[in-house]
Amino acid sequence: MDPDRLIIRRLTRADFPLCRQLVEQAGWNQLDDDWERAIRLEPDGCFVGDLNGVGVATTTCCRFGTTGWIAMVLVDRAARGRGVARELMAHAIAYLRDSGAQTIRLDATPLGLPVYQKLGFRIEFELVRYAGRFPGAAAPERAVRRYADASVMAEIAALDAISAGADRCSFLALLHPAAPPSFYLNRDQSGRLAGFAGFRKGRNAVQIGPVTAVTEAAGAALMADLASAFPGTACFLDIPLANPGAIKWVEARGFERQRGFMRMCLGPEPRDKPEWMWASSGPEKG
Template sequence: MVLTDAEQWHRTVSDWRRLYDLEPKGMFKAVLDGREVGVAAAMTYDNVCWIHSVIVRKDLQRSGIGSVLVKRCLEFARSRGVSTVKLDSVGGCEPFYERLGFVREFDSFRFFGKGVASSNHAELIDRSDLEEVCSFDKRVTGLDRQRVLASIYRDAPALAHLIRVQGKLRGYLLGRWGDDRIQIGPCVVYPDRSSYAKQLLSAVIKDNNGWDVRACVPGLNPKAKTLAEKIGLKMVGTATRMYQGTELRETPSVYVMISPEKG
């Protein structure tokens, strides 16, 4: 928490607990003279590994600690037999990751604000809907993310919504409570219609009790960026999605990514 607070990531204890429970053997720390000076973590699902939470104390950055941590995560990925490793680079760290063999894939955008809700026909996801939602997500994204989605839903069912059209599931959205904000993600729709995504986002904004919302929007879906702007969110930052190994193309049906640490 000390390291993430120093970076103003607004990560909560619940966030860390969720990440640990999902991949306890994928978390690593750097210790120097008895002090914890860095952290990095990796999470696998299906045939992909996500490296995340790479932080080194500011006074020890550019000392090689970050490289050691990322390489340890890559060793973990190899031990799991995945063919693709991905991450989100922030703060101009792309050259650092490129030296470690990563390739730039696409930009992503961080949006923030209270937003403006419109009418919607979204409904809360019931626990009995979860299997259908996970199956829908796998069909659209090509990845089995069931255990990740289930963990997010378990912690915040009141933020989980879906939309049906003539009885057929056409999209869903999950969210998480932060320290002073709601972290939206993922939001996946199919067919790729921004009107479905707008209704899902409006459902959360309408019931957010005045909280700000934050969303990580993939640059490979221009309609997602346009929609975020239309509903009154403001772009507050950018990141670069990068990969190593086999290129794994992502679908434009994603309007909001899960998060930088989960893809």
């Protein structure tokens, strides 16, 4: 493609109509809140591709310490096959490298997988998106805590850093951009945090995650909390194949596989624990 025809610029809130259009075209789950979160996390790392003066593509970047994350690589159907995604990805990689990222990660759909592999990304592990509705009736909430409790948020961030392989406290604080995020908690007999569960609203379903648990019992208890909070509500969960306990739990309750993602990285592979993930945060932030 003629590089003069594609201009990559910073994404702003004025581009949200384009973002919504691309999300709807792809059938993805994001709302304006997801784009707002991306801008608040990394305002200089969100990009639009203008082809012949018309916005046709997006991507977002953020950094968790020395780990960078790329997401929301969306290209209008009419502009595909013209190298737009490749140019945007090269721009995003350069931005993260210049910002100090040593490792760059993303969750690849089957459509994007060949593009990322050509850029040198390697597959780390596979996740499966499960879609369904929690059975049962609403029950009293048992373990909800608010972000305003800084000590609890510090515990959550510490456990998440082990599970995700990066310090994502900035993301966790913005899980619900319009309000303080709330998490379901599970503690062991000594009072130590054994797991936590978050969620956010989506265009098609509630995105469950991040859900992290150090034991299967803690994970099952957290999932029961979520089932009580969202009975009969359409939900998505992105679960690593490395956590068969989580897969068994959701399949036993009628959730079905919708599609797969490949967690990929460029650079040194992080030390994370996908076996602790009962649901990732989704492709936006891993």
